[in-house]
Amino acid sequence: MTCHMMTRAERAQLAMMLEVCAFPKPGNVDRCHDYEKTRLEHFLASTIFSRPALEEAERATGRIGEIIRHAVSATSCHNGGNTHFGAFILLIPLVYGGDIAGAQKAIERTDVSDAVAFYKAFSATNVRMHEHDELDVHDPRSLEVLRDRDITLLDVMQHSAKNDMVAREWITGFPLTRRGADLLKSFGNGREAIVETFLTMLASEPDTFIIKEHGSEVAHRTVMRARDVLDGKTSLEKFDAECIQQGINPGSTADIMIAAIYIALGEGWEWDS
Amino acid sequence: MTCHMMTRAERAQLAMMLEVCAFPKPGNVDRCHDYEKTRLEHFLASTIFSRPALEEAERATGRIGEIIRHAVSATSCHNGGNTHFGAFILLIPLVYGGDIAGAQKAIERTDVSDAVAFYKAFSATNVRMHEHDELDVHDPRSLEVLRDRDITLLDVMQHSAKNDMVAREWITGFPLTRRGADLLKSFGNGREAIVETFLTMLASEPDTFIIKEHGSEVAHRTVMRARDVLDGKTSLEKFDAECIQQGINPGSTADIMIAAIYIALGEGWEWDS
Numbered sequence: 001m002t003c004h005m006m007t008r009a010e011r012a013q014l015a016m017m018l019e020v021c022a023f024p025k026p027g028n029v030d031r032c033h034d035y036e037k038t039r040l041e042h043f044l045a046s047t048i049f050s051r052p053a054l055e056e057a058e059r060a061t062g063r064i065g066e067i068i069r070h071a072v073s074a075t076s077c078h079n080g081g082n083t084h085f086g087a088f089i090l091l092i093p094l095v096y097g098g099d100i101a102g103a104q105k106a107i108e109r110t111d112v113s114d115a116v117a118f119y120k121a122f123s124a125t126n127v128r129m130h131e132h133d134e135l136d137v138h139d140p141r142s143l144e145v146l147r148d149r150d151i152t153l154l155d156v157m158q159h160s161a162k163n164d165m166v167a168r169e170w171i172t173g174f175p176l177t178r179r180g181a182d183l184l185k186s187f188g189n190g191r192e193a194i195v196e197t198f199l200t201m202l203a204s205e206p207d208t209f210i211i212k213e214h215g216s217e218v219a220h221r222t223v224m225r226a227r228d229v230l231d232g233k234t235s236l237e238k239f240d241a242e243c244i245q246q247g248i249n250p251g252s253t254a255d256i257m258i259a260a261i262y263i264a265l266g267e268g269w270e271w272d273s
Numbered sequence: 274m275t276c277h278m279m280t281r282a283e284r285a286q287l288a289m290m291l292e293v294c295a296f297p298k299p300g301n302v303d304r305c306h307d308y309e310k311t312r313l314e315h316f317l318a319s320t321i322f323s324r325p326a327l328e329e330a331e332r333a334t335g336r337i338g339e340i341i342r343h344a345v346s347a348t349s350c351h352n353g354g355n356t357h358f359g360a361f362i363l364l365i366p367l368v369y370g371g372d373i374a375g376a377q378k379a380i381e382r383t384d385v386s387d388a389v390a391f392y393k394a395f396s397a398t399n400v401r402m403h404e405h406d407e408l409d410v411h412d413p414r415s416l417e418v419l420r421d422r423d424i425t426l427l428d429v430m431q432h433s434a435k436n437d438m439v440a441r442e443w444i445t446g447f448p449l450t451r452r453g454a455d456l457l458k459s460f461g462n463g464r465e466a467i468v469e470t471f472l473t474m475l476a477s478e479p480d481t482f483i484i485k486e487h488g489s490e491v492a493h494r495t496v497m498r499a500r501d502v503l504d505g506k507t508s509l510e511k512f513d514a515e516c517i518q519q520g521i522n523p524g525s526t527a528d529i530m531i532a533a534i535y536i537a538l539g540e541g542w543e544w545d546s
Contacts, residue, residue, distance in 0.1 A: 006350075013321045021314050031304050031313065040304065041294050041464065041544065044317065048286045051324060077279075078545045191314065271314065272351045 006265075008095045009054035015091070015261035016047040016084060018271050019254060022194035024236055026202065026226070027243030028254050035249075042080025049074045050084065057095040064106055065114025065153050068092050069121035076125065085127055086166040086209075086255035089157075090177060093170075094262055100174045107154055107170055114153035115146045128212065135159060165208040165252045169259070176205060180260025181267065189270040194261065199236065201253050202226040209251035222248055279538075281368045282327035288364070288534035289320040289357060291544050292527060295467035297509055299475065299499070300516030301527050308522075315353025322347045323357065330368040337379055338387025338426050341365050342394035349398060358400055359439040359482075359528035362430075363450060366443075367535055373447045380427055380443055387426035388419045401485065408432060438481040438525045442532070449478060453533025454540065462543040467534065472509065474526050475499040482524035495521055 006014070020043040023031040029040055053071035056062055071088040084091075093103035122129060122137045129137040134145050135156070145151070160167035169177055183200055187193035203226035206219035225242065228234045243249070265271065279287070293316040296304040302313055326344035329335055344361040357364075366376035395402060395410045402410040407418050408429070418424070433440035442450055456473055460466035476499035479492035498515065501507045516522070538544065 010321060014318060017317045017321060018314060021317065039464075041291060044290045044294065044320075045287060045545070047317075047321070048283060048290060080545070191312075272318070272353070 007055075008058045008098065008266075009051060011265050012054050012091045012095050012262050013047050013051060014271065015258045015265060016050070016087065017044065018191065018194060018261055019258045020044065020047075022191055022198065024240045025195060025198055025254075026229075026236065026240045027222075027248045027250050033240075033244060038080040038083065042078055043083045045078050045080070046075035046083040049077060050088070053088075054091070054095055057092045060096050060106075063114055063117065064093055064096060064110050065117035065121075067096070069117045072121040072125065082125060082127060084255075084258070085122070085125065086252055087258040089166050090169055090174070090255060090259035091262060094174075094177075094259060099266060100178060100263065104173060107157075110153035112146055112150050112152055115151050115156050116143055118153050118156065119143055119146060129160060129164075163208060163212070165205065166255050169256065174259070176201065176256045177259040177263060180257055181263035181269070184260060184264040185267065185269050189273040191271065193269075194257070195236070197260065198253065198257055199226055199229055201257065202250055203230050205253070207250040207253045209253075210248055214246075214248060218246075218248065222250065280328075281331045281371065281539075282324060284538050285327050285364045285368050285531075285535050286320050286324060287544065288531045288538060289323070289360065290317065291464065291467060291534055292531045293317065293320075295464055295471065297513045298468060298471055298527075299502075299509065299513045300495075300521045300523050306513075306517060311353040311356065315351055316356045318351050318353070319348035319356040322350060323361070326361075327364070327368055330365045333369050333379070336387055336390065337366055337369060337383050338390035338394075340369070342390045345394040345398065355398060355400055357528075357531070358395070358398065359525055360531040362439050363442055363447070363528060363532035364535060367447075367450075367532060372539060373451060373536065377446060380430075383426035385419055385423050385425055388424050388429050389416055391426050391429065392416055392419060402433060402437075436481060436485070438478065439528050442529065447532070449474065449529045450532040450536060453530055454536035454542070457533060457537040458540065458542050462546040464544065466542075467530070468509070470533065471526065471530055472499055472502055474530065475523055476503050478526070480523040480526045482526075483521055487519075487521060491519075491521065495523065 020029060021031055029035055029038060029043055034040060050071050053067055053074055056067050068088050072085055075084055093106045097103040097106040119137055119142060135142050157167040157170040161171045180197055180201055183197040184193050187196045203223060206223055210219040210222055225239050229236050229239050293302060294304055302308055302311060302316055307313060323344050326340055326347055329340050329343060341361050345358055348357055366379045370376040370379040392410055392415060408415050430440040430443035434444045453470055453474055456470040457466050460469045476496060479496055483492040483495055498512050502509050502512050
């Protein structure tokens with residue numbers, strides 16, 4: 001049967017679905033592990049509900065900040081909380097621009113209206129950004145600060161980059177997304193490559209979501225434990241159980257993984273073989 | 274955060290996703306069990322790829338047969354084979370008409386062009402229908418028979434109803450879909466209700482997909498074993514293992530389950546609690 005070309009929006013949805021299904025994935029929700037309040041079904045419901053925002057990104061006529069706001073809003077309609085907010089920060093510009101170069105051009109064109117839309121999107125969520133800072137996403141006065149100083153969404157990401165590897169991708173040209181896509185291709189087609197890539201990423205970059213939740217020391221220890229798995233000193237299953245037991249959730253690495261799968265799928269990597 | 278009303282297409286996608294994630298589900302692909310060639314990811318990819326056809330059904334301007342053809346075509350773009358063809362036969366009219374009464378009206382309006390589109394959809398797949406019969410879906414001459422005798426898609430389903438519980442739903446007014454939705458609501462909100470409903474359906478109706486694959490005797494034995502689980506004489510896990518070991522796959526019950534979840538979601542049953 002002849003098949004249509006996958007749209008960019010579909011490719012992004014496929015990346016979200018493949019990431020959450022990959023198993024075993026240390027600490028994160030996967031096929032055989034739920035969090036108490038956030039389950040596999042919540043991640044997959046978000047994958048379904050994000051389609052209109054991803055299609056809006058693919059049309060590339062609207063504004064990035066507003067589209068991120070639509071994606072966050074559409075995927076906040078369940079009780080599972082934040083499943084993909086970080087992923088959208090990467091996916092929306094990537095779908096908008098098509099690839100990393102296109103995303104960078106789109107990002108450079110963001111202005112203060114994008115920053116305001118982004119803040120409005122996140123002010124209604126429990127995402128923590130710039131707490132105890134004049135740009136605290138939950139302080140309504142931060143909208144005035146954005147407007148008064150004409151701060152663009154790219155400026156906001158610059159401000160976050162030190163503590164957030166997802167924001168850092170915007171500033172540095174998506175190097176971890178690029179690396180993840182290259183790793184996927186190097187490990188070969190099929191779902192096992194996702195687990196291997198995830199582990200390899202985790203063994204080299206301290207996850208900033210872990211840092212925010214548990215501090216740098218735990219994040220660095222997680223890097224070392226991932227390296228132990230790669231070196232054959234411990235098993236992936238044991239590492240996964242440790243992460244779950246200690247509540248360690250490499251959520252930012254998962255966000256970047258989704259962006260990496262999106263890029264790899266566009267460059268011929270096959271999920272289905 | 275205020276949420277948009279779910280569209281019918283999204284509700285259908287949610288039903289497809291929830292059905293395949295429900296666990297443990299005797300014999301079928303679920304969170305913790307893949308078939309060798311058809312995996313969880315294939316079911317979820319089909320869920321994503323079916324969106325345009327489901328939206329077409331929701332617009333309710335095109336023809337049912339052609340829309341089923343689009344859904345089958347879009348979800349044949351992976352190596353996992355038939356994941357939802359039976360489900361589409363139920364979902365497309367249900368989304369088109371909104372509910373069971375609307376679906377029945379839509380079905381009554383099918384004509385020979387719907388039958389021809391339906392045959393074209395399935396002739397390219399490995400679905401078996403009316404083998405060794407003048408309406409064999411894989412015999413190109415069957416298209417002439419349809420046209421010569423002005424056979425509608427409803428007639429085709431009538432012809433299949435004896436051996437196919439999905440086709441039978443078209444002829445009899447969706448009684449199993451209705452029963453599944455009522456069971457879901459009686460078991461309460463949340464994913465456990467899906468497993469309980471599935472088991473209860475399996476304990477009362479011989480699955481026609483099992484009959485086609487293994488014969489009536491095996492299908493009836495499966496009904497009895499499902500009843501044993503309900504009566505506490507064996508465990509769901511043991512029954513699941515038996516089905517998997519014997520290659521017993523209640524695929525038609527799963528198709529009807531998806532339609533039942535779609536209806537129940539429209540009547541206030543909540544998946545997310």
